[in-house]
Amino acid sequence: MAAAKTSAAGEGKAGGALHRYRSHTCGALRPADIGATARLSGWVHRVRDHGGVLFIDLRDHYGLTQVVADPDSAAFKTAEAVRSEWVIRIDGLVRQRPEGTTNAELPTGEIEVYASEIEVLSEARELPVPVFGEPDYPEDLRLTYRFLDLRRETLHAIIMRRLAITRSIRQRMHEAGFNEFPTPILTASSPEGARDFLVPSRIHAGRFYALPQAPQQYKQLLMVSGFDRYFQIAPCFRDEDPRADRLPGEFYQLDVEMSFVEQEDIFQTMEPIMTGVFEEFADGKRVDTDWQRIPYDTAIAKYGSDKPDLRNPIEMQDVTEHFRGSGFKVFAGMIEKDPKVRVWAIPAKGGGSRAFCDRMNAWAQKEGQPGLGYIFWREDEGAAGAGPIAKNVGSERAAAIQEQMGLATGDACFFTAGDPARFYKFAGLARDEVGRELKLVDEGRFAFAWIVDFPFYEWNEEEKKIDFSHNPFSMPKGGRAALEAAEAEGRDALLALKANQYDVVCNGYEIASGSVRNHIPETMVKAFEITGLGQAEVEDRFGGLYRAFQYGAPPHGGMAAGLERMVMLLTGTPTVRDVALFPMNQQAADLLMGAPSDVTPKQLRELSIRVVAPEKK
Known part of the structure; x- marks a missing residue:
């Protein structure tokens, strides 16, 4: 609980009556209070029986205080009856803990309260979820008893x-x-x-x-x-x-x-x-403190995500040309057949072992992929690399990939191929997995960036139409002129249009x-018209905003x-x-x-x- 030296009403009044429930909170008492009478109220955190002497850890919002009751105390009989999470009031004498029993982790760890009176304010049934400690209980049970x-x-x-x-x-x-x-x-x-x-x-x-x-x-x-x-x-x-x-x-x-x-x-x-x-x-x-500015397209190409974890130093690169016309027929055939196909490389510094590469390949299969191609470099192969891809592309191309990616002996490189629009998310997940497995992620850092220049529109495959990619109230880069020019050129131009849209990651x-x-109301109407909403529908749906823009925005x-x-x-x-x-x-x-x-x-x-x-x- 939050520790605070907070006193309750009634404390400090010479000869005055104690407050009904507390003179101090359970986080307030210190060695300066030794010898004083205190009144505390809270929940019974736990009860410990040490050879007939009862120790009650009493808890409230502010902290925890150790309460002691022995057979000589008038409160002992009540102390024997209390159970975890009962709400009680105690009166007692503040005293120093015996030598060797102080608790440096508690703000109240140098004192204890010897109970002279205990009043039960509220009993608790057997708990469906424990409060003491950090038990691993089913979430639904925890949410049912969230209090x-x-x-x-x-x-x-x-x-x-x-x-x-x-x-x-x-x-x-x-x-x-x-x-x-x-x-x-x-x-x-x-x-x-x-x-x-x-x-x-x-x-x-x-x-x-x-x-x-x-x-x-x-x-x-x-x-x-x-x-x-x-x-x-x-x-x-x-x-x-x-x-x-x-x-x-x-x-x-x-x-x-x-x-x-x-x-x-x-x-x-x-x-x-x-x-x-x-x-x-x-x-x-x-x-x-110096946030990066990363265009959306760059984030997708380098990290496979528009919310990249920059604590992971891995940056992907396009290595399509190294596979064009190569002996690795799977990639070479895809590149020849479809101009949209690209091959992306995911460097893995320190991942140059067959065991790690096989583990990543098995991970990819669990993600629903046929596998994850790789080359790894070890002493006996040199720049030629090892693995099925290395054997098929030849030593010259493997060495060129190694040089482009800045890799060395003991490193590996993984590959994904196809239309990036379809595989970039998987590539991003693979980058994340490599970073985690090789412990490349800097856990002691908050890494910020602005992702900028988001697409203004996207293609709605279900409805077969252009739709807003993000916030429909964003200004397209270039304003109305850019909208009209892209509309005249067609779908690809519209999908290439950027917005004054940004994320913090x-x-x-x-x-x-x-x-x-x-x-600008005319620009607003044009932006919505491209998605299939006419001016009348814009005025009907966003009447307040549209009208407001007519009067000086x-x-x-x-x-x-x-x-x-x-x-x-x-x-x-x-x-x-x-x-x-x-x-x-x-x-x-x-x-x-x-x-x-x-x-x-x-x-x-x-x-x-x-x-x-x-x-x-």
Whole structure:
């Protein structure tokens, strides 16, 4: 628990009566208090019986104090009855712990309280999940009894750390001249890239509000309203599938918007704020202070990901020409048949053994791939390398690959081939796996980068049409002229169009996303028209924003950083569910409160709703 020398009401009043429940918290007493009478209240952390002398570790939010009761104490009989997680009040004399029994790890470790009176305030049934220690219990059981789970020292400390991080963010934003504006929770449905949570209206039968996926339109409207430098620790609601780095249902983000800015202004403003937060809570890890700027296409080609873990030094390269017309017919045939085919190489310094290469090949097969080609270099082969690919391409080509990749004896190189649009994600996973297996990842570092120049559009294969790649309210690079020119050239030109869109990545996670906004109504309409929405539909769906842009909109832009992901990184927890107070499980169910739940027929009638049960499969 958080240790703090915090006193309760009543302490320090000469001759005054003690407070009903405590004169001190369980983290407050120190050697200076020896000889004083103290009153503490808290949970029984554990009870230890040392030859008839009972030791009770009493815990509250602030810390833990050792309480002693022996057969001579009037409180001994009650002390014998108490069990773990009972809530008790104790009165007693503060005394020094006997020599050799001090606990240097506890702020209260030099003292103990000899109990003269114990009052049971609340009993606890047998615990379904233990609070003491760090038991490995099923997550669903922990979430069902989250109020017990939160009593555990580690999880309790994580939540308090989250609050401290949030306070730090707020302070830094205010110091940078931002103001915190609250935005509505009940709003209109908007395409933010996920499904909305809909809220039926009782007053307007048959119509629905939506919970905001983000305050996107409202913060832009604030800029049009003449405010500047908005921020909010904003709740967001998205009906999307959960995963380890994303909470189902709801999450919080640091939401930011600024007027009269270009992309670089946003970078220069937010980079020191986020760096400062990480430096404050890094616990000895190094924090990048000079963030890289990596174009999206470069990130994909070098790292196989738009959220690369830069702690891993491996950078992939294109080695297609070394295989063109080579004796390795698998790759050579693919290259000859399809001009889109490329061969990418993943260097593995220190991986030059057949055992490691075979292990990576088996890993690839588990990932659903036929395998992972490789060359490795050892003393007896020299630059010619070893392995099936080396034998087929010949010593000259193998040596050329070794030279291009900067590899030496004792190293290896793995290869993926095909259309990069189809295999780049697997290549990125292979890069990650090689880095982990060879222990190349610098675990003591927070490595930041801005990923810039995202594609403005993408191809929706399911609907066979052009769609927005990211935020539909972003400004395309080159504005309306670029949109019209790309439209005239056709699909490939549209897919090559870049956006004033950027992400912040850290240690393999996207922790923030943003853009310079499309604030020109004609450009906004043109951007949506290319995706199949006409002007009338744009006005209908985004009426508030579209109307606002008719009356003088400043150039503006911003970003949003995921609070839970930042806390997850700073606390070293494996999942964002460990940094949220009452999260849903991986099936988007709140096991503690029983949500989602059935509602009564009366409630449905009031909302003019009839539930149609899904067909049984």
